[in-house]
Each structure stands twice: as C-alpha cells, then as structure tokens.
Ligand SMILES: Cc1cc2nc3c(=O)[nH]c(=O)nc-3n(C[C@H](O)[C@H](O)[C@H](O)COP(=O)(O)O)c2cc1C
C-alpha cells in the first residue's frame with residue numbers, strides 16, 4: 001500500500017503545515033501519525049516511513065512512539081471504532097454488561113473488527129464523562145448514558161449506513177479517517193454542531209438558578225461562603 | 228452555615244451558544260485580559276499568588292508561586308503548557324468545560340502567558356474527545372480573528388502563538404514531565420525531577436504546566452480581584468472549583484462550589500445516593516486518592532481536611548458507590564487500569580501493578596488467602612515512595628484504603644469461595660434510576 005506520488009505530495013503539504021506549528025520539528029510526530037492514520041485508517045509501515053522522512057528520524061524511532069499510544073492502530077480499525085468504557089465507574093454502572101452483549105452481538109472480541117470492516121470494538125479507559133455513565137465512544141464522539149439495547153441498535157445502524165448522532169458531538173458521526181484528520185489539526189468545520197452542554201453538565205447550574213445561588217459579586221466579601 | 232453553589236466558570240453553560248466568542252464577550256469575557264495588559268507581568272503573578280489559587284490538576288500547588296519560579300532575564304524562551312489530558316479515572320470536569328466554554332481557557336492562557344513572559348503556549352488535549360478538539364480549534368481561530376492571539380495583542384505590543392496538540396491515548400501523559408516528552412514527539416515517560424519544568428521544561432526551557440481549570444480560573448481573578456477569589460473557600464484552600472459527582476447518585480454532574488463543601492452537602496444537592504440504597508465507598512479525588520466511606524461524609528473537601536482524614540482532594544472526582552458494589556471488583560479494575568497505563572520505566576510500578584492485578588483477580592473469585600492480603604500490602608509498601616512518578620504511588624491508594632475499610636469483605640470472599648455480590652444489581656438499569 002505504498003503512497004502514490006500524488007498522495008505523497010498532498011501529504012507533504014499537510015505535514016509541512018503541521019511541522020510549522022512547532023518550534024522544533026520533532027514535536028510534530030503525534031499529529032503526523034494522526035495524519036497518516038487519517039489517510040490509511042491505521043498506521044502502516046508506509047505511514048511510519050513517511051513520518052520518519054518528514055522529521056529526519058529513523059523508522060525505528062517512529063515505531064517506538066506508535067507502539068506507546070493506544071490510539072494508533074497497527075491493524076485496520078473499523079470505519080466506526082466503538083469504545084466501551086470499562087473503567088471502574090462505568091463498568092459498575094453497566095459498562096461490563098454493555099461490552100459483553102455488544103461483543104456477542106457482533107461476534108467479535110476486544111480489538112477486533114467485523115468482517116464487513118464497518119465496526120471495531122475496544123474496551124476503553126475512563127473517557128472523562130463519568131457523570132454520564134455508562135459511556136460509549138464512536139470514533140471518539142460521546143454516546144452518553146448507554147444501555148446494552150441502545151448500543152446494539154447503534155452498531156446495527158452503523159453497519160447498514162444509517163446516520164448516527166452522538167449525544168454530545170457533531171450532528172452525525174464521521175468516519176474513523178475523518179476523525180483522525182481533525183486530530184491531526186485540520187478542522188472539519190463542524191465545531192458549531194451539537195449541544196454546548198447536556199444533562200449532568202448543567203445539574204449544578206440548574207440547581208443554583210432554582211435556589212438563587214450565585215458567586216459573590218466583585219468586591220463583595222462573602223462571609224457566608226466562607227463557612 | 229450551609230454552603231451554596233457558586234457558578235463562575237459554569238455560569239452561562241445553559242446558553243446554546245456558550246462556546247462561541249460572542250457569548251463569552253457578552254458576559255464580560257476578555258475584560259480580564261484588557262486589564263492584565265495594562266499591568267506589569269510581575270503584578271499579575273503577585274495577584275494570582277494573593278488570590279490563593281492552587282492547582283486544580285490534583286496536587287494543589289500554589290499557581291502564582293509556580294509562576295514565580297521561572298528564572299527571569301535568561302535568553303531562553305518561556306512556555307506555557309496547559310494540561311488538558313484529563314484521564315484520571317473519575318475526573319470529568321475539564322472536558323465539559325472546554326466543550327461549553329473554551330474561551331475562558333483561551334483568555335486564561337493569554338493572561339497567564341503574558342504574566343510569565345511566554346510568547347508560545349500549548350494546549351495538550353487528550354485525543355479521545357473529538358468534539359472538544361473541534362471546539363478548541365474553533366475557539367483558537369476566533370481568538371486570533373479578534374486579535375486576542377497572534378501579533379501585537381490588542382495593540383499592546385505583546386505577541387502570543389497558541390498551538391493545540393492532540394495526545395494519542397496514554398494516561399501517563401497527564402503527568403507533567405511525561406506530557407512534555409510527549410509534546411516533544413517521544414514516548415510519554417516521566418523525567419527525573421529536579422530540574423523542574425520551571426527551570427528546564429519544554430525543549431529544556433523555562434516552562435509552566437497548569438491544569439485547564441487552574442488557567443480558566445485566572446480571568447475571573449483579574450476581573451473580580453484577588454480578594455474576591457480568596458473570600459471563597461477555606462483558610463488554605465481558597466476559591467471555588469468543580470465537584471464532579473458520578474455513580475450511584477440521583478443527579479450526577481458538575482457542581483461548582485467553594486472548596487470546603489462536604490459530600491453530605493453535595494449529596495443533598497444531588498438528590499442523595501440512588502433510591503433504596505446506601506453509600507458504601509467513594510473517592511474524593513479520582514482513583515489515585517484513597518477511598519472514603521460514609522464516616523467521611525462531613526470532611527470538608529479542601530486540601531488540608533481531606534489530607535488529615537487520610538486521603539487527597541485530588542481532582543474533586545467524587546465517584547459514589549452504593550451497597551450493591553463489590554469493593555474488590557472496583558479495586559481490581561482500577562489496578563488493571565494502572566497495570567495497563569504504567570509506562571514501564573520503573574520496576575516497582577511496572578511489576579507491582581502486574582502482581583497486584585493477579586492477586587486481586589484471585590481474591591475476587593474467592594481463591595485467595597488471608598496471607599495474600601498481607602502480600603498486597605507488602606507490594607504496596609514496595610511501590611509507594613519507590614516509584615519514579617506519582618502514577619505508581621497513586622495505584623496503591625485503592626488497595627491499601629480498601630483493605631483498611633473492607634478487610635472483612637475480602638475475607639468473606641475467600642470464606643465463601645466466591646463473590647457475594649451480583650454485578651447486575653449495580654447497573655443503572657437495575658433500578659434506583661433509569
Ligand atoms: C499519572 C498522572 C496523571 C496526571 N494527569 C493529569 C491530568 O490529566 N491533568 C492535569 O491537569 N494534571 C494531571 N496530573 C498532574 C500534573 O502532573 C501536574 O501536577 C498538573 O498538570 C499541574 O497543574 P496545576 O498546578 O494547575 O494543577 C497527573 C499526574 C500524574 C502523576
């Protein structure tokens with residue numbers, strides 16, 4: 001799957017733009033790996049060679065970095081990569097059952113991809129959304145407050161090509177490659193889609209509004225809040 | 228007497244366009260920056276010191292003091308690096324903040340960079356949060372367009388470039404020196420300290436690493452004054468912060484309150500532990516902080532009080548577990564996390580977590596012996612204080628604290644030869660709430 005000359009030329013333009021963001025070129029390695037992952041769906045030997053060329057380092061040095069980080073896939077991921085949070089909080093709230101039922105439903109295990117290449121699954125660590133447990137990520141978009149039923153329906157939709165909408169994210173889940181390109185630092189123009197906040201994020205604010213609680217005004221020394 | 232909530236950073240999150248620069252300015256955004264640019268950088272550092280702001284990333288180091296450590300007058304550039312890696316299990320405050328109000332972070336970055344005389348700042352955000360990345364990209368673009376970033380900011384002659392950098396999945400990259408290695412394009416492994424980042428950080432230059440919430444709090448201090456900030460909170464833990472409730476609680480979520488609020492007060496606001504159940508154990512500040520039980524409901528959640536009660540305030544990540552939860556299952560899963568995330572650099576953490584996971588797995592299935600509890604404690608002894616970084620130390624917290632409070636439950640497992648709990652009873656769909 002070596003890059004054709006056209007592809008390589010296009011990637012070089014992107015790579016130079018990435019490298020220019022940093023005082024030192026080597027800092028560009030993580031985004032460059034997101035970039036080659038966006039091109040091929042995973043990090044191939046060609047992708048590694050490309051990064052090494054761009055930064056004037058060896059393929060071994062690049063490989064050492066690739067193997068350290070879980071988001072770089074060394075085998076093709078599905079077009080839709082589904083991460084089920086099974087860190088303690090989500091696991092207890094139902095994440096373990098979600099993963100077990102999902103795995104059985106699709107007939108694949110952790111880090112495996114369906115035969116049609118559409119969906120891969122992974123047990124992921126805490127994704128900083130514990131107040132929305134159990135949490136599932138699709139191509140790193142939030143699907144909050146999930147259940148085994150909602151997740152099975154979700155992957156069925158993904159497999160037949162129905163649009164799927166994250167609970168806090170863009171209006172429609174993009175592909176794995178499109179997501180990787182955003183992570184490389186190339187905006188897709190969709191930041192304005194989706195909610196600003198939802199449910200639990202607003203729980204405290206809503207209560208404060210209902211009870212008339214505010215932070216003290218400037219210049220006001222607030223004894224009450226000092227206990 | 229009772230503590231009330233104090234929404235500052237979250238004050239306008241319920242407005243649909245809260246993440247735009249228009250909404251931010253509508254509510255007084257960038258006033259703090261305008262004020263800062265009229266001040267001497269040293270005076271801003273002094274103001275942040277006076278406010279009493281302490282790092283919101285877990286360790287609680289005084290922010291102004293950290294800034295003051297940067298050597299002045301050298302010829303090396305200074306850098307500000309914002310730690311947006313948020314990966315400590317239970318911690319879920321920075322991500323919703325950046326989704327709903329990224330401009331508060333950007334304004335904080337410009338003020339803080341000006342104060343420490345940096346002309347290039349970085350946000351290191353974990354990669355697994357695509358929409359947050361989009362929001363940050365947009366926010367940075369808007370700030371450049373408005374002249375809050377770039378050359379000659381608001382005509383002040385001050386220049387600042389801001390680079391967004393996405394991580395690639397590694398909890399250890401939240402540790403500040405591992406983060407710097409990662410930002411330099413290497414495997415994220417911690418560095419020996421000293422030298423501290425203030426002296427030799429990014430590219431061996433003077434660098435400040437601060438948490439998202441710490442930096443996002445800075446504009447409010449500039450706008451409202453150091454006295455306003457220090458008027459909230461407790462004697463040594465000033466100001467407000469997010470308390471993130473998750474798990475078996477009626478209304479999980481973000482509660483922005485003065486430091487020193489108690490879990491009893493927070494649970495009261497959040498509708499209590501889920502219906503029909505009782506509080507069993509909880510973490511005050513993420514999985515790396517020793518667990519607490521119902522006897523700690525009235526501990527003021529500030530750095531000193533939580534420390535005196537045997538744990539750490541950490542990131543105020545209050546994970547609530549009720550009486551349906553098996554404590555060994557919870558601890559095993561956390562240790563599997565540390566085993567997975569250990570960077571492998573030092574032996575106590577790399578091997579210790581591997582052993583502990585195996586022992587805990589046996590214990591959970593009722594195949595252990597009481598001698599193995601002592602072995603676990605012995606391994607913890609060999610990890611704590613002997614690890615290269617705080618990841619290893621933190622891993623011992625759930626183990627030692629769970630044995631301290633729930634020794635009987637461990638014993639019950641091997642007495643019965645199995646786990647007495649039904650995991651199905653702990654799930655959201657088992658009841659209590661839908
Ligand atoms: C294993 C490990 C993970 C950490 N993860 C984070 C993190 O995700 N975010 C963060 O702000 N600090 C994290 N920290 C703490 C940082 O090392 C550092 O103390 C902090 O970013 C300093 O910012 P502050 O002074 O504003 O709190 C972590 C520390 C360790 C040991």
Ligand code: SF4
Nearest residue numbers: 570572573576616619
């Ligand atoms: S304590 Fe763990 S994470 Fe930290 S340096 Fe040692 S092996 Fe790496």
Ligand code: FES
Nearest residue numbers: 085090126127130
């Ligand atoms: S434990 Fe699942 S998001 Fe935190």
